[in-house]
Every structure is written in C-alpha cells, then in structure tokens.
Amino acid sequence: MSEVKIEKVSRRKFLIRTGLGTLGVLAFGTYVSRNPMRRAVFEMVEMMIPPYSGTGTEANLWFEITQDNKVFFHSPKVEMGQGTFTGLAQIIADELDISIEQIEVAAAQTDTGIIDSGSTGGSLSIASLWQPLREMAATMREFVKQEAAKKMGIAASRLKTENGLVSSGSKTMTYAEAIANISSWELPDTPKLRPIKDYKLIGKPVKRVDLKAKVIGAPIFGMDAEMPDMLYAAVVRPEHIGARLKSVDTSAAESMPGVVKVVKNDNWVGVIAKSFSEATAAKHAVKIDWNIPKKWTQKDITDLLKVGNGAKMVTQKVGSALNTYEEDGISLEFSSPIGAHAQIEPNGALALVKDGKAIVKLSTQVIGITQRQIAEALEIDVENVNIIGTFLGGGFGGRLNTLHAVVAALLSKEVGQPVKYFFSRKEEFQNDNFRPPTHHIVKGKLNANGMIDSLEHHYASGDVAYGSVILPEALHTILGTDVGAMRGGNIMYGKIPNRRAVQWHTSLPFATSWWRSLGLLANTFAIESTIDEMAIKAGKNPVEFRLAMLNDEGYEGRTKKVIETAAQKANYIEGVSGDRAMGFAASIDTGVPCAHVVEVSIQDGEIKVHKVTCVLDCGLAVNPDQVRAQCEGSIIMGMSAAMHEKMVISDGKLVPTIYGPYRMAMMRHTPEEIDIHLVQGADVPLPVGEPPLGPIAAAIGNAVRRLTGQRLTDLPMELV
Amino acid sequence: MKISFNINGQAQIVDIDGNTPLLWVVRDVLNLKGTKFGCGKAACGACTLHVNGESIRSCSYPVKFVEGKEVVTLEGLSANGTFHPVQQAWIEEVVPQCGYCQPGFMMATAALLEKIPHPTDKDIDENIMNICRCGTYYRMRKAIHRAAAIKQANS
Incomplete structure (x- = not known):
C-alpha cells in the first residue's frame, strides 16, 4: 500500500487520496454514539448486537476505487477464518453495484484512520457492520453516479449502476472514470437502502474471497510477514506460575553463532539472532535463576474455584428463593477444565522500531489495542505506531491481548532493525489466556404435574471478561459480574416459575480470558444436562418437556421453533436403537438459539459421535454456506472441548505444552454426518461463530445417559 | 555444510548447519511460505511436505537428510497456474x-x-x-x- 494521508473531515465529505494506482478514497464519518462502549456492553448483556465502535469522529477511509476499476475495502475487522471478509464483500457488492470479483478486502492498517476500538470477536463482525456498511456502500454508489452525471451531461436520476459501470442507454463509464480528477467532493445524503429481496449476493452461498490464497498457501499470515534486514528473536519466560526472574547469565548465549544481542527485561530474556534456529539454540543457553514463590497444584485451583467461593452475584432472579430442597429435588454437580486456544498459528509479531516510529505486522483481534499497548511501552504517540493486521491463523479469543507484540517492539528498538518474534508451542501453551475452569451446582424440583417448579444454577468461574484489555475496568464495578462467564449461565425457560442463576467469581493465579463462546459451553452443559435428568425423572419426552417450558414470544418463541425443527429433522427418539442413542440439548446465546441432536454409540470404551443435527436461527444468513461452515467448526471445536481437551497444573506449571498430550478432536473423531438447518427468525444478520458451540457437550452427555445410564458431569467426558 | 537437493523441480544448494530443520530452510532461506510452522515437534502437521514422495513433517526433519533428494512443497504440487x-x-x-x-x-x-x-x-x-x-x-x-x-x- 502506498502512503496514506490522514485528515480530519466532516461527516459528509470525502477525502481524496492520490497514490500508486489510486484515484480516490472515500472517507466517511461514523456511526458511533457518544458512549459506544457502555451501550455496547449493556446491549451485549441484553443479548442484542452492539454497534460497530470504530474511531470516533476521525476521518475513516473505507473504500478505494483503483485505476483498474476495482474497489479496495479497508476493513475495520480482521479475517480469522469465519468468512467475515466474504460476507462484508457481499454486502458492499449489493449496494455499490460491483461484482464480488472487483472487490479486494484487507484489514485496515491503523494509519488509514480506521481503528476498531473494540475487537474482532463476539461473532459480531457482520452483525455490527450490516447497517453502516450498506449505508456507506450505497452512499458511495450515489456519489459515483453524481460525478458521472457531471461528466456525461446526463441527470444522475437517469443513470444506472451495475458491475462497476455507470450507464445510460449505450453510454457507459467505469466508476474509476467517473471519479477521476476530482479534488473536493461532497457526499450526497445516504440514500434509502434497498429492500433485502432485491439483493443479489446477500443470502447466497458465494465462494470465499480468500479461498484461492488459502489453497495456494499464500503468505497472508502474521507468521509469514517479512521486512528487509529482518532478525529473529526467541524469548525465555518463566515456566512456573507466578515465577519472577532472580538472576541471569547470558554469557554463553551471547557467544552462540548468529546471535546479535541478548536483551534482559523485567521478567523475560530475549535473544536476537540472524535466524530462527540460531535464536532458539541461544535461548536454551541462557541461564536463569527463578524465584518461585509458590508451586501451585491442580488441587489448589480446584479448591479455589468452587461454588461458594469468591465474589457472589445473582445474575437471574425470577420467582421465589430456592434455598430449601425437598427430598424429591434433584442436585447435580458439574465441572469443566482449563482450556487452551491452541490455534495453529502461534502468537507473534514482526516489529520495526526506528527513529521514534513503529511498524508492526501481526495476527491480532485487537488492532487498536495492540497499537496503544505498543505506544505505551515505547513511550511514543499512538500516531507513530502503525499496526498492519494480517490474516489470522485462528483466533478464538486467543489474540485479544497481544503483549507478545510489545516484546517484539522492545527487541526491535534495541537493534533498530525489524525483529520477528513468535511463541514456541511451549510458550503458547504456557502463556495462553486460558478458558477458565468452571464448577457448577444445579438444583431443581418438579411440581405435581412433572414440570419444573424451580431451577437454580450456581456457577463458579475464573476471569473471562474481568481484567480484559478489551473492556473498560469501570465496567466490572458497574455491572458487578463477569459478563463473559455469565454467557449461557441464566436459565432460558420462561415458564419455570422459580429461577435463579448465581455467579461465584474467583480470579486465578494465571491469565484466563475469552475462549470461543465464553461461559456458554460449560454453563449449557450443566443446565441442559440437568433439564434432561429432570425429564427422565418426570418420565417425559425431553423435547416436549423443553417446549412446554418456553413461551411463544420473542427469544423463547424462536428457541421453540429451533427445538421443534431439530427434533423433526433428526427424527428424534428417546430410546436406544441398536447400539446407538440420541441426545438433545439447546441454548440461546446473543439472541441466537441453537439445538443439537447427536447420535452416539460406545466403541472400544470411547464415546463415538456418528451424527449431529444442528438447527440455528442466526437471522438473515448473509452467506449460508459460511454459516454452515461455522456450525460444523463450532460442533467439532465443542466436541474437542467436551471429550478431549484439558490443561492441568503439575509441579507449579501449566501442562501439557504440546499437541498430542493436549488431546484434541482429529479427523477420526469427526461425525460421519453433520446435518445443518438454518431457521430465519429475524431479518438482520445475528452472531454465528459461537452460538452453535452451546449445546454440543450437553447433547453428547444426554445421549450417553440414555445409552449407558451414566450421567457424565465433568468435561472432558470420559466413561467410567 | 553444503546440501544439494531438488525442490519443486529446481536444483538447489544451501550452505547451512545441517541440523537446521528443513522447514526453516524452505520458509526463510528459499522463501517458500506455503509450508507453515505450528508446533516444532512434528505433532500438528502444519509443516507437512514431500521428500521423495513421502509425506514428512519438516519442522523436525534436519535439512542434511534431503541431500540428493526431491522435495516438493505446496507451491510445487502442480504445474504453473494449475491446481492439483x-x-x-x-x-x-x-x-x-x-x-x-x-x-x-x-x-x-x-x-x-x-x-x-x-x-x-x-x-x-x-x-x-x-x-x-x-x-x-x-x-x-x-x-x-x-x-x-x-x-x-x-x-
């Protein structure tokens, strides 16, 4: 990309940029309310879609029309695999009247002026940009028409736009020609958006715009970034939880081949060398004496993280209190372990810090926060830090805090050359912002008719949202609850007269944070397993049991429809059939209901999932094929967490530190069939990437219960 | 040490420590970025490429072992401009x-x-x-x- 000039412009003006291959750039004001973060948070809590919260009233450069009549879209959101760039391109194409082949999408560098103050996450990219992006594309289209009208001498109202061409009868002009040689533009008012039925690409299974690059192995990831005269770094960090650096001997490392410099910092030692292999070899020659104040054990953590410990917060309170339980009540206890993100591209960054400026290329979900963190560490203005976001080799919440990029920048500053630093797999596993372990107690009571009279969910969790750099600290004081741990923690069945959900929050001695779907997977496992157990106790069909507890309106009505559809599509039956049984579970997350029916058998003492029927109501599916891909991926990632994955603490360290011992779902664990059905219960796109994770663990547990009589209550599930 | 081999049909000589993993020679010396680093311990397979037609995990494969052999990476899987x-x-x-x-x-x-x-x-x-x-x-x-x-x- 050529150099970008940033200017402040008012809401209805374009900013012109000239440069290599560029004729014009559209600048556009924003959609941000005065306090977007607060609004975003409360809307999130209420299961609605937070608005896009980009840079306030700064000039935002979104589209470039290039000389070869293509549109370059500077996306405030990154692509981490969910097909976001494709969905956004479809949205642009349908209002800007260009073909999808004419659109190129890349994450906006911070020096273009587009800085997402939040993150790419929460499954919100398409949902939050749905309205502003259509408005911007439509405005751009009207602007191009207005300029073409001047050049063609024809009234704009008589011009048509299609495939990047403006035409009237036989006269045509490309968009590039229409906006050529313009120096000062006034934007027309935002036109009325087209009715959804008129869209040609929105709602269609368009092939991913990044498909070819990913099939030829193009160098699109942070890991692939290069700069001339680039050096490599490897870093020694404490392996024991809470360890502090006491003394260091770097003499042996300094004399190793290829080593340029060894840098000591507060609690790490970095080795800069000419190659990755040399940096790694020298890293192992650094001798460090660590001060280990306490060798944490797994038992310490299990004892700490229990219902009844930590900060208590009632997150749901309907009907009367349920402090006493009669003999016919039910009480179950559940747990989930520490989980790693384990994305295949390790975290890392390529940084060049020189002459008081920094350029940093990396895979990050938080471009704006990465910029701020680096500026603070280098003590320079944020304007002097340009973050170039690449494609992400997996995100899942694992790139929402990018302190490793700060390390890369500090190392580069030491040598005045570009330094590429990325985690070894061991560093990745030991320095992850883990999914916190959870502990749950669910108590319930049936009424005389065999319906649930009362249900109470107590859930203990480590930090999810607490302490996260993506949320303001004051938020926790305002809300008094960890909104991430809360996801899926409340009981969704509105006809249960007495409902309680109580969060017990404890911060752990190691970092825990966002992991795809947050509390949803474990909370749904606890609640939906208990609901299933109560259906068995009541002698009722678990589908009818659930339907009878849901109201017909709003979210509950949509959940009902999803449950009915799932039971019907899967031909759900309660009993064991041959060597298989079915399991049913449902959840609602950020306003998106999902139900899974799984078919399970036991093979060689292990749970085998043969088929998953998944029904999801994500509103308008901008790209139904990619929505399905997200369902498939969520199901497999959820199965992996439900049946295989587990980090533990051993001798004061988080282990394991490599794939294999950190067991994950592989090809052989993949269901023979995943049957996905989309129900559209809203006319706008809703979150997709996380909600289908919700019911999977519970559905598998419920199938195993029906097949074997065992109620499995601990993740990862293992048969006794 | 000097190591001679063919990569994607082209003869290549590199002068490097023979114990360097083939992955880093492919990625950083020959600048073929289609082969990825995932774990460095042959556990994830992101670095898989072919040596004499066999699928190997190049992060844990010393470059000295490709002397005289045929290496194929994703970039060389098919002829120019076509897909395998x-x-x-x-x-x-x-x-x-x-x-x-x-x-x-x-x-x-x-x-x-x-x-x-x-x-x-x-x-x-x-x-x-x-x-x-x-x-x-x-x-x-x-x-x-x-x-x-x-x-x-x-x-």
Whole structure:
C-alpha cells in the first residue's frame, strides 16, 4: 500500500487520496454514539448486537476505487477464518453495484484512520457492520453516479449502476472514470437502502474471497510477514506460575553463532539472532535463576474455584428463593477444565522500531489495542505506531491481548532493525489466556404435574471478561459480574416459575480470558444436562418437556421453533436403537438459539459421535454456506472441548505444552454426518461463530445417559 | 555444510548447519511460505511436505537428510497456474476457514492419494493425522473423496 494521508473531515465529505494506482478514497464519518462502549456492553448483556465502535469522529477511509476499476475495502475487522471478509464483500457488492470479483478486502492498517476500538470477536463482525456498511456502500454508489452525471451531461436520476459501470442507454463509464480528477467532493445524503429481496449476493452461498490464497498457501499470515534486514528473536519466560526472574547469565548465549544481542527485561530474556534456529539454540543457553514463590497444584485451583467461593452475584432472579430442597429435588454437580486456544498459528509479531516510529505486522483481534499497548511501552504517540493486521491463523479469543507484540517492539528498538518474534508451542501453551475452569451446582424440583417448579444454577468461574484489555475496568464495578462467564449461565425457560442463576467469581493465579463462546459451553452443559435428568425423572419426552417450558414470544418463541425443527429433522427418539442413542440439548446465546441432536454409540470404551443435527436461527444468513461452515467448526471445536481437551497444573506449571498430550478432536473423531438447518427468525444478520458451540457437550452427555445410564458431569467426558 | 537437493523441480544448494530443520530452510532461506510452522515437534502437521514422495513433517526433519533428494512443497504440487486435484477439491468444497493448517493437510492428502487412490473413510482417519483448530475435518473428508475422483477423471 502506498502512503496514506490522514485528515480530519466532516461527516459528509470525502477525502481524496492520490497514490500508486489510486484515484480516490472515500472517507466517511461514523456511526458511533457518544458512549459506544457502555451501550455496547449493556446491549451485549441484553443479548442484542452492539454497534460497530470504530474511531470516533476521525476521518475513516473505507473504500478505494483503483485505476483498474476495482474497489479496495479497508476493513475495520480482521479475517480469522469465519468468512467475515466474504460476507462484508457481499454486502458492499449489493449496494455499490460491483461484482464480488472487483472487490479486494484487507484489514485496515491503523494509519488509514480506521481503528476498531473494540475487537474482532463476539461473532459480531457482520452483525455490527450490516447497517453502516450498506449505508456507506450505497452512499458511495450515489456519489459515483453524481460525478458521472457531471461528466456525461446526463441527470444522475437517469443513470444506472451495475458491475462497476455507470450507464445510460449505450453510454457507459467505469466508476474509476467517473471519479477521476476530482479534488473536493461532497457526499450526497445516504440514500434509502434497498429492500433485502432485491439483493443479489446477500443470502447466497458465494465462494470465499480468500479461498484461492488459502489453497495456494499464500503468505497472508502474521507468521509469514517479512521486512528487509529482518532478525529473529526467541524469548525465555518463566515456566512456573507466578515465577519472577532472580538472576541471569547470558554469557554463553551471547557467544552462540548468529546471535546479535541478548536483551534482559523485567521478567523475560530475549535473544536476537540472524535466524530462527540460531535464536532458539541461544535461548536454551541462557541461564536463569527463578524465584518461585509458590508451586501451585491442580488441587489448589480446584479448591479455589468452587461454588461458594469468591465474589457472589445473582445474575437471574425470577420467582421465589430456592434455598430449601425437598427430598424429591434433584442436585447435580458439574465441572469443566482449563482450556487452551491452541490455534495453529502461534502468537507473534514482526516489529520495526526506528527513529521514534513503529511498524508492526501481526495476527491480532485487537488492532487498536495492540497499537496503544505498543505506544505505551515505547513511550511514543499512538500516531507513530502503525499496526498492519494480517490474516489470522485462528483466533478464538486467543489474540485479544497481544503483549507478545510489545516484546517484539522492545527487541526491535534495541537493534533498530525489524525483529520477528513468535511463541514456541511451549510458550503458547504456557502463556495462553486460558478458558477458565468452571464448577457448577444445579438444583431443581418438579411440581405435581412433572414440570419444573424451580431451577437454580450456581456457577463458579475464573476471569473471562474481568481484567480484559478489551473492556473498560469501570465496567466490572458497574455491572458487578463477569459478563463473559455469565454467557449461557441464566436459565432460558420462561415458564419455570422459580429461577435463579448465581455467579461465584474467583480470579486465578494465571491469565484466563475469552475462549470461543465464553461461559456458554460449560454453563449449557450443566443446565441442559440437568433439564434432561429432570425429564427422565418426570418420565417425559425431553423435547416436549423443553417446549412446554418456553413461551411463544420473542427469544423463547424462536428457541421453540429451533427445538421443534431439530427434533423433526433428526427424527428424534428417546430410546436406544441398536447400539446407538440420541441426545438433545439447546441454548440461546446473543439472541441466537441453537439445538443439537447427536447420535452416539460406545466403541472400544470411547464415546463415538456418528451424527449431529444442528438447527440455528442466526437471522438473515448473509452467506449460508459460511454459516454452515461455522456450525460444523463450532460442533467439532465443542466436541474437542467436551471429550478431549484439558490443561492441568503439575509441579507449579501449566501442562501439557504440546499437541498430542493436549488431546484434541482429529479427523477420526469427526461425525460421519453433520446435518445443518438454518431457521430465519429475524431479518438482520445475528452472531454465528459461537452460538452453535452451546449445546454440543450437553447433547453428547444426554445421549450417553440414555445409552449407558451414566450421567457424565465433568468435561472432558470420559466413561467410567 | 553444503546440501544439494531438488525442490519443486529446481536444483538447489544451501550452505547451512545441517541440523537446521528443513522447514526453516524452505520458509526463510528459499522463501517458500506455503509450508507453515505450528508446533516444532512434528505433532500438528502444519509443516507437512514431500521428500521423495513421502509425506514428512519438516519442522523436525534436519535439512542434511534431503541431500540428493526431491522435495516438493505446496507451491510445487502442480504445474504453473494449475491446481492439483487436491487443491481443486478444496476449492469446490470450500474447505478452509482460517486456512493456516490447510497446506499441511493438502500435502498429506496428495501423498495419501498416491498410495491409496480411493481411500475409504477409515483410510482417511488412519492416515490424515494433522490438526485443524477451526474444525474443517468434515469438509476435508468430503474434499479428499472428491480429489480422488478428480484425479481419476484426469488420468
């Protein structure tokens, strides 16, 4: 990309940029309310879609029309695999009247002026940009028409736009020609958006715009970034939880081949060398004496993280209190372990810090926060830090805090050359912002008719949202609850007269944070397993049991429809059939209901999932094929967490530190069939990437219960 | 030490510590970025490429062992400008999500199809041992069957 000039412009003006291959750039004001973060948070809590919260009233450069009549879209959101760039391109194409082949999408560098103050996450990219992006594309289209009208001498109202061409009868002009040689533009008012039925690409299974690059192995990831005269770094960090650096001997490392410099910092030692292999070899020659104040054990953590410990917060309170339980009540206890993100591209960054400026290329979900963190560490203005976001080799919440990029920048500053630093797999596993372990107690009571009279969910969790750099600290004081741990923690069945959900929050001695779907997977496992157990106790069909507890309106009505559809599509039956049984579970997350029916058998003492029927109501599916891909991926990632994955603490360290011992779902664990059905219960796109994770663990547990009589209550599930 | 080998049909000589993993020679010396780093311990398969037609994990394969051998990376899987049947099938089934692990899977699949032209699901389960965090296995399995069909139709 050529150099970008940033200017402040008012809401209805374009900013012109000239440069290599560029004729014009559209600048556009924003959609941000005065306090977007607060609004975003409360809307999130209420299961609605937070608005896009980009840079306030700064000039935002979104589209470039290039000389070869293509549109370059500077996306405030990154692509981490969910097909976001494709969905956004479809949205642009349908209002800007260009073909999808004419659109190129890349994450906006911070020096273009587009800085997402939040993150790419929460499954919100398409949902939050749905309205502003259509408005911007439509405005751009009207602007191009207005300029073409001047050049063609024809009234704009008589011009048509299609495939990047403006035409009237036989006269045509490309968009590039229409906006050529313009120096000062006034934007027309935002036109009325087209009715959804008129869209040609929105709602269609368009092939991913990044498909070819990913099939030829193009160098699109942070890991692939290069700069001339680039050096490599490897870093020694404490392996024991809470360890502090006491003394260091770097003499042996300094004399190793290829080593340029060894840098000591507060609690790490970095080795800069000419190659990755040399940096790694020298890293192992650094001798460090660590001060280990306490060798944490797994038992310490299990004892700490229990219902009844930590900060208590009632997150749901309907009907009367349920402090006493009669003999016919039910009480179950559940747990989930520490989980790693384990994305295949390790975290890392390529940084060049020189002459008081920094350029940093990396895979990050938080471009704006990465910029701020680096500026603070280098003590320079944020304007002097340009973050170039690449494609992400997996995100899942694992790139929402990018302190490793700060390390890369500090190392580069030491040598005045570009330094590429990325985690070894061991560093990745030991320095992850883990999914916190959870502990749950669910108590319930049936009424005389065999319906649930009362249900109470107590859930203990480590930090999810607490302490996260993506949320303001004051938020926790305002809300008094960890909104991430809360996801899926409340009981969704509105006809249960007495409902309680109580969060017990404890911060752990190691970092825990966002992991795809947050509390949803474990909370749904606890609640939906208990609901299933109560259906068995009541002698009722678990589908009818659930339907009878849901109201017909709003979210509950949509959940009902999803449950009915799932039971019907899967031909759900309660009993064991041959060597298989079915399991049913449902959840609602950020306003998106999902139900899974799984078919399970036991093979060689292990749970085998043969088929998953998944029904999801994500509103308008901008790209139904990619929505399905997200369902498939969520199901497999959820199965992996439900049946295989587990980090533990051993001798004061988080282990394991490599794939294999950190067991994950592989090809052989993949269901023979995943049957996905989309129900559209809203006319706008809703979150997709996380909600289908919700019911999977519970559905598998419920199938195993029906097949074997065992109620499995601990993740990862293992048969006794 | 000097090591001579062919990579993607081209003769190549590198002068480097013979114990350097082949992955880093391919990525950082020869600048072929289609082979990815995932774990450095041959556990995830992101770095899979072919040495004399065999699928190997290059992060744990010292470069000295390729002396005189044929190395093929994703970039050399098919002739200029065309897609290998595996790549074509991956496109038709729209397999990649984040895409980072996909080169390793495609290389493992290409090697598998040379040995077992029409693998069963069981063959796939037993031979494709890479890790995909996005969970694209379901589409991959379909794409592997499709690649086998394309390969047969082309031959």
